[in-house]
């Protein structure tokens with residue numbers, strides 16, 4: 264066995280032991296950053312070390328500082344886990360080490376993007392001629408889609424951003440719902456578009472279509488982007504797409520949907536109604552590393568008009584062997600990058616259409632079980648309409664909610680984040696992991712009751 268193979272075998276052993284520990288380990292990490300820093304070693308060694316030893320050292324140093332994100336009882340943020348086929352494919356991606364820049368350089372990368380992209384558009388009910396870019400996450404997927412939109416609306420009034428930039432141009436108006444995700448603001452900031460104008464939302468965070476109409480009418484005819492949302496991180500709510508997209512169309516705006524975890528509702532016959540009308544937008548951002556449960560990092564930028572995406576992201580380089588059909592590099596901000604589509608192909612091939620639908624429905628079923636269990640917990644109130652995977656609850660007052668959250672984290676059975684929603688501190692449960700079972704939900708509810716009893 265050579266040194267490389269020895270290192271890979273050690274890594275496999277550590278990976279399998281880590282995954283096997285998830286059922287029973289504490290969800291929060293046991294060690295602090297400082298402790299892990301010390302364990303990793305302060306000084307850069309002078310001499311080389313055998314790769315297998317390095318892998319062992321890394322695993323031993325980091326293990327106490329790992330959070331059980333991929334386990335069934337992590338409900339903080341919206342994180343997803345790693346489906347077995349996707350995780351195994353990710354190991355291959357590292358071993359293959361392909362640069363997914365051009366068709367000519369890695370036919371396998373281009374092919375897997377083509378097949379996975381077509382499957383995604385089909386599954387999510389989006390236009391089959393659309394383009395799919397594989398980004399690092401939904402923040403960059405929002406960035407990529409909004410770049411395509413920004414350039415397209417300016418092109419309509421004769422302004423070429425790629426050549427002339429934004430300075431001195433006619434400007435772009437951006438309208439978003441008041442409960443949009445902060446990633447949208449970040450993307451707009453990177454794009455030189457500043458803060459969006461905000462449109463009022465209802466109690467669940469859904470944009471008010473009448474308010475959008477008024478905002479559009481008040482602005483006159485200017486290049487405009489409208490940003491909608493499929494899946495509010497607190498309530499799980501979806502914007503009313505038919506009315507909002509109708510209004511935006513009349514104003515000739517580019518409509519973009521941030522559906523980082525919620526867009527996947529479209530893949531389930533039972534939940535597809537939540538995304539009704541959404542397919543009429545111009546672009547959609549989502550994550551494969553959330554609801555689809557592929558490992559980090561994998562976001563998806565989906566754009567109706569492939570030429571708009573290519574105009575914003577495409578490049579020409581004298582030393583590149585470029586393809587008339589467009590290359591993977593023409594759909595994302597990066598040049599060199601790993602093959603992100605391999606894990607998506609593997610997850611979709613492994614689950615199939617019915618498996619993805621069942622995954623979405625299972626996450627929603629667990630969220631409903633959390634809502635029912637919380638409603639039956641002394642002093643707890645569920646604050647949102649639980650339509651998808653998100654549940655927000657409070658425990659009487661902000662102070663008590665904080666104490667319950669702190670006691671729960673201390674207990675270690677599960678991880679649930681706190682947040683502020685509608686002016687109150689809340690416990691926010693996000694169900695996003697494929698491996699969560701009924702038993703995980705029951706164990707977590709029991710832990711919440713223990714935490715609440717003493718708080």
Ligand SMILES: *Cc1c(COP(=O)(O)O)cnc(C)c1O
Nearest residue numbers: 341400401402403444446523550
């Ligand atoms: C998670 C999330 C994002 C950001 O996605 P990343 O993959 O973390 O970049 C954007 N919007 C919504 C609604 C999200 O839930």
